[in-house]
Amino acid sequence: MHRLEFKKVYKRFGEKVIAVNNANFFVDEGEFVTLLGPSGCGKTTTLRLIAGLDRTSEGEILINDKIINALSPSERDIAMVFQSYALYPHMNVFENIAIPLQVRKMSKSDVKTRVGSIAQMLGISTLLDRKPRELSGGQRQRVAIGRALVREPNLFLLDEPLANLDAILRHRMRGELKALFHSVDGTTIYVTHDQEEALAMSDKIVVMNYGVIQQIGAPEEIYKRPVNKFVAVFVGNPQINIIEAKNAEDMSKLFSSSKVNALEKLTHDGKVEIGIRPENIVLGKGNIFGKVTLIEPMGANLLVSVETALNSEKIKVKLFISNTVKISEGDDVNFSIKESELLFFLNEKRVDVEG
Ligand SMILES: Nc1ncnc2c1ncn2[C@@H]1O[C@H](COP(=O)(O)OP(=O)(O)O)[C@@H](O)[C@H]1O
Numbered sequence: 001m002h003r004l005e006f007k008k009v010y011k012r013f014g015e016k017v018i019a020v021n022n023a024n025f026f027v028d029e030g031e032f033v034t035l036l037g038p039s040g041c042g043k044t045t046t047l048r049l050i051a052g053l054d055r056t057s058e059g060e061i062l063i064n065d066k067i068i069n070a071l072s073p074s075e076r077d078i079a080m081v082f083q084s085y086a087l088y089p090h091m092n093v094f095e096n097i098a099i100p101l102q103v104r105k106m107s108k109s110d111v112k113t114r115v116g117s118i119a120q121m122l123g124i125s126t127l128l129d130r131k132p133r134e135l136s137g138g139q140r141q142r143v144a145i146g147r148a149l150v151r152e153p154n155l156f157l158l159d160e161p162l163a164n165l166d167a168i169l170r171h172r173m174r175g176e177l178k179a180l181f182h183s184v185d186g187t188t189i190y191v192t193h194d195q196e197e198a199l200a201m202s203d204k205i206v207v208m209n210y211g212v213i214q215q216i217g218a219p220e221e222i223y224k225r226p227v228n229k230f231v232a233v234f235v236g237n238p239q240i241n242i243i244e245a246k247n248a249e250d251m252s253k254l255f256s257s258s259k260v261n262a263l264e265k266l267t268h269d270g271k272v273e274i275g276i277r278p279e280n281i282v283l284g285k286g287n288i289f290g291k292v293t294l295i296e297p298m299g300a301n302l303l304v305s306v307e308t309a310l311n312s313e314k315i316k317v318k319l320f321i322s323n324t325v326k327i328s329e330g331d332d333v334n335f336s337i338k339e340s341e342l343l344f345f346l347n348e349k350r351v352d353v354e355g
């Protein structure tokens, strides 16, 4: 398997659009790396550059330390699974999976063996005679993946392969895909706009916004130590609470005095914001008071919106509690915050605050 590297890669479309803006990252052999970001941030373009379907405007793409910019898609030997699956409607499942092997003029019996074992791995052995229109979304998706796997390529590229599936299937396929690509030891670059999917599946996540890589890191690092407010807000469901730190008196309701002093100093340098993940607010303990405005049941947990006064205005925070707690909309409540888990942002960049 292979290692991929981007060095100062740009992709421009015309004068105005910079779809990929100075991308630098690597994907190690056998690694499962996810490109994560909102729609239009340059994920598909990045995959197309790797596959050779688009050419870079600047910079170098390397596989195993060799520059591949000039190679055609077929010389790169990279398998890409498109969001649309791109199956041939007039061919059955067997033929759809076998295409890459037939292009290579592999013998009929070898093709049969190879397609048979891939189909078994994907649990679609009984569907080989069917046409794509006779398959469910999840089955079509497996066929598209089968066609990628059968080639034993240098790299796998997957562009939002689960986006068209219903929620339950998407959840199940997440786990299956992760196990599958690890079992074939495939170097895989996976694209999604779904942060939960990225957290659940990846060895490493590359977070993008407007063509610019924001952060590269393991899922836990991205979640716990986001480099900026964009990453903190984009990753995590329900979203992180963001509160602006405006004055010391209000802050002293939330934090110990040493932290308040440090925060106050920071406000001289620009806009200071505090990020509080919902799971780090503890209800029923502490000296911050508020009123419950909304309760959203989420299975074993309740997502509770509490309105509290801060900065001489009303702000809302969301927090999680177990669904066994008796609570109603309109209740007066008190809560505290796990200070050690707070994130601080100065002009949108995360900073460490002592105290
Ligand atoms: N062929 C193209 N011509 C012009 N602009 C394009 C083309 N392909 C993509 N773009 C633009 O580049 C940006 C990134 O697109 P894309 O890579 O498809 O984003 P994503 O896959 O993250 O949703 C978008 O602003 C998109 O409109």
Ligand SMILES: [Mg+2]
Pocket: 040, 043, 044, 045
């Ligand atoms: Mg896309």
